[in-house]
Amino acid sequence: MNAFFQRSWSPYAVGAGIGGLSWFSFATANKPLGITTPFESTAARLGQLAPRTSGVNAYLVKNDEVPRLDWEWALAAGVLLGSAISANASGDSDHGSVPRTWARAFGPSQAKRFAGAFIGGAMMMFGARMAKGCTSGHGISGTLQLAASSWVFAPIMAITGGLVSRKLFGKARK
Amino acid sequence: MIVDSPFKLVLGLGTGAMFGALLQKGQVGKYEVILDQLLLREGRVLRTMGTAIAVGSVGVHALARAGYTQLQIKPLRLGSVIPGAALFGTGLALLGYCPGTTLTAIGEGRRDATVGALGMLTGALLYVRAYPTLKPALEAGDFGKVTLPQATRTSPWPWVAALGAAVLAGTLAFRER
Numbered sequence: 001m002n003a004f005f006q007r008s009w010s011p012y013a014v015g016a017g018i019g020g021l022s023w024f025s026f027a028t029a030n031k032p033l034g035i036t037t038p039f040e041s042t043a044a045r046l047g048q049l050a051p052r053t054s055g056v057n058a059y060l061v062k063n064d065e066v067p068r069l070d071w072e073w074a075l076a077a078g079v080l081l082g083s084a085i086s087a088n089a090s091g092d093s094d095h096g097s098v099p100r101t102w103a104r105a106f107g108p109s110q111a112k113r114f115a116g117a118f119i120g121g122a123m124m125m126f127g128a129r130m131a132k133g134c135t136s137g138h139g140i141s142g143t144l145q146l147a148a149s150s151w152v153f154a155p156i157m158a159i160t161g162g163l164v165s166r167k168l169f170g171k172a173r174k
Numbered sequence: 175m176i177v178d179s180p181f182k183l184v185l186g187l188g189t190g191a192m193f194g195a196l197l198q199k200g201q202v203g204k205y206e207v208i209l210d211q212l213l214l215r216e217g218r219v220l221r222t223m224g225t226a227i228a229v230g231s232v233g234v235h236a237l238a239r240a241g242y243t244q245l246q247i248k249p250l251r252l253g254s255v256i257p258g259a260a261l262f263g264t265g266l267a268l269l270g271y272c273p274g275t276t277l278t279a280i281g282e283g284r285r286d287a288t289v290g291a292l293g294m295l296t297g298a299l300l301y302v303r304a305y306p307t308l309k310p311a312l313e314a315g316d317f318g319k320v321t322l323p324q325a326t327r328t329s330p331w332p333w334v335a336a337l338g339a340a341v342l343a344g345t346l347a348f349r350e351r
Contacts, residue, residue, distance in 0.1 A: 006199070011218050012345070014200030015225025018193065022226070023233035025189050026243040029182065033193060035273040036298075043298035045175060054299060058306040070178040071186035078190020079197065079274055083281025086198035097285040099205035099270060114289045120268025121276065121293025122300065123261050128273060129301040130312060131258030132248045135272035138259075140223055142248055144230035146322045146333050149250040153259045160263025165212040168267060 007090045022141060029071050032145070034137030036128040038073040040065055105169050194278055203278030205270040205286075212267060217348060228341040231334045245321065252315030269293070 003009065018033070025031055045067035047054030060066065087093045098113045106112050128134040131153050133142055139157070142150025178186070197203050200222050211219035237243045266272055269290045271279050276294065279287035305312075323330040 004195075008201050009196075009199040011200055011202075011221035012225050014196050014202075015222040016229045017196045018222070018226035019229025019231075019233070021189065021192055021196065022230035023237060024192075026234050026237050028185055029189070030243050030246070032246050033189075035277065036294075039273070039294055039298040040301065043295060043302045046295075047299060047302050055303045055306065059302045062306050062309055067175040068177070069183070070176060071182045074178075074183045074186030075190035075193070076277060078187040078192075079194035079277040080190075080281045081187070082191030082194025082196075083198040083203060083278040084194075085191070085281075086195040087282040090199075092198070093283045094204075095283040095285065097289075099209075099286070101206060101209045102270065113286055117269050117286045117290040118293035118296070120265045120270070121290035122265070122297035124265030124269060124273065125294040125297030126301050126304075127258040127261030127263075127265060129258075129298060130254040130308075131262065132254070134262065134274065135223075135266075136274045138248065139272075140226050140230065141246075144227045144234060144337075145245045145247060146231070146330055147245075147247045147250075148317065148320045148322055148325055149248045149255050151322060152250065152252075152255050153262075156256060156259035157263040157266070160260045161212050161266045162214065162263075164264045164267035165209060169209060169213065 004086070005089050007092045018140065019144070022144060025075075031071060031075075032137065032141030033075070034072065034133060034141055035076050035079070036125060036134045036137065037065075037132075038068070038070075038076045039125055040129050041068045041070075041073070101169050105171070193274070194281055197275060197278040198281065203271065203275040203282060203284075203287075205279070205284075208266075208270055208272070208275065221345070224341040224344060228338045231337050235330050235334055247319040247321055249319050250317040251313055252317075254312040265297075 022033055025033055044056055044059065044065065047056030051057050097110050098108055102113055131138065133150065133153060138150040138153040143154055201207050202219050202222055207218050210216035238245050271287055271290055273294065276287050276290050280291060323333055
């Protein structure tokens, strides 16, 4: 258990652990590791609180996704929980809000960083739900299953992410 | 609303907690680590993902072959995968965390990640709103739930072996400094 109190593990150990965890999730739940599907089902559930504004009924008619509290939802909640336990064990918590590289490009304003994070999060999730997967669902779980969709998604995501971050932060020196 | 059995929910929570702890120990829930990867200054994220893919691929294909699980393949729809991936990459550069690492960073206490998650929920609400209109465009160029071995009428095992070899070669060529 000593290792659990260490801050940083080798990326190969962690990668092998995640690979092994994907065997476990397939063997026990017949599911790949993924994060964004529960965001969509939660949005559908929230939408039901204001069906006219959210347009959720038209969505539900045309879609096989329905509001769920399921294994995938618990998985996403578990990621937050597991990270909190791990960070507490190793004293690796961080309550900051404006990262260094961001501040070099856009200044120390917290409001600006929050606006960027919010818009970025919204774009990312919209894209993930279009493509039906994220860095986990396509980037790891899909590529390891040799899914054609994931091998299209992953390079386009990486190249776009690289180009946009170069445009935004490339001049900010490390 | 569909609710899974308590056993499945606990199983999901436990699997997620292991995933979150691994991401946290791997330091990949940190903004600077992800930006260093996107700006090609450092390769921790790629090393982690590459190893996970190579290791995962062997076991998951073996489990599927032995009949203990089925592959879960997302459909290749060019009308949704290509623009979705581009939008995803752009959002990722702005936020600096991907969905899983956003949750990891929230677990560490990062406040910008919490705001990012609120943005993600908003993005999902916008997707629900836009879906009926977008549906025809999203389903354009549909090749179905196809894998690379299926598309090329080959066995998955050479692909699995090639993945392993590529990751091993990459590891040796770009050894950690």
